[in-house]
Amino acid sequence: MSRVLVIESSARQEGSVSRQLTRDFIAQWQAAHPADDIQVRDLAVEQVPHLDANLLGGxxxxxxxxxxxxxxxxxxxxQLTAELQAADVLVLAAPMYNFAIPSTLKSWLDxxxxxxxxxxxTETGPQGLLTGKRAFVLTSRGGVYAGxxxxxxEPYLRQALGFVGIHDVTFIHAEGLNMGGExxxxxxxxxxxxxxAIA
Structure with a gap:
């Protein structure tokens, strides 16, 4: 049995494409891996505060x-760190806001x-301690930006995840959503x- 941690970050509950992708992912993953435990943390419902002096003091x-x-x-x-440490699979749902990730997701990463x-x-540089995990990043974008x-x-999230040892990262981009029609x-x-194909 694997543990799957899903992080939702869309500000919208209704009409969110990233949430639609997450629902599809969960349904397909459960069908293929019925014994797996899936935990969803919704950063729009339970917002994580920005990094501040109180957290630094802690x-x-x-x-x-x-x-x-x-x-x-x-x-x-x-608590947030323990959830990530316990997960075998991480799923980040990240709509593009102003060319980057939502601030709620940045707060979670912080x-x-x-x-x-x-x-x-270490003497040879930073070393990630969360090795052996897989990550999937589901993005939704009004235009076409990949690459x-x-x-x-994508570059930021690859770097952030790689920094903690998560290098097996698959990005799925739903692009051109505001470009209309076909x-x-x-x-x-x-x-x-x-x-x-993933599930």
Missing amino acids: WMKPAQEHSEIERAALDRSN HVLRAGVTFQY GALDHQ FAEKGLAKAKAQLA
Whole structure:
């Protein structure tokens, strides 16, 4: 049995293409792997605060010096990190907002990319501690950006995931969704076909 962690980050609950892709992924994955445990964390419903002094204090101060707010911030980071550590498969649903990922997803990453916990610094450079995991990133985009200079999603997420040791990463882009008609339909159909092949 594998554990699958799904991270939703779309601000929209209705009409969200990234959420549609996630639903398709979960249905197909469950059909192919019925014994797997799937956990969904919705960052639009349970928002993760931005990195702030309270979280930094929770990370850096001795436990006996923590304020209640710092302790709560550390507990939240520990919970999110533990979910990621326990997962065998990570699924990130990431609509493109202003050429990049949603700020909610960035906040989640800021809570789980932790020195000494999910990566460590060595004499030869940083080393990821979350090896052996697979990741799938499901994006939705109004235009066509894959492989271009304006795509700040895929390069950033590949780097962030690789930094913690997750190098087996598959991207599925639903592109051209705001370009209308047949173009949008083809973009979504292509993404759905790729999803079906994965499961």
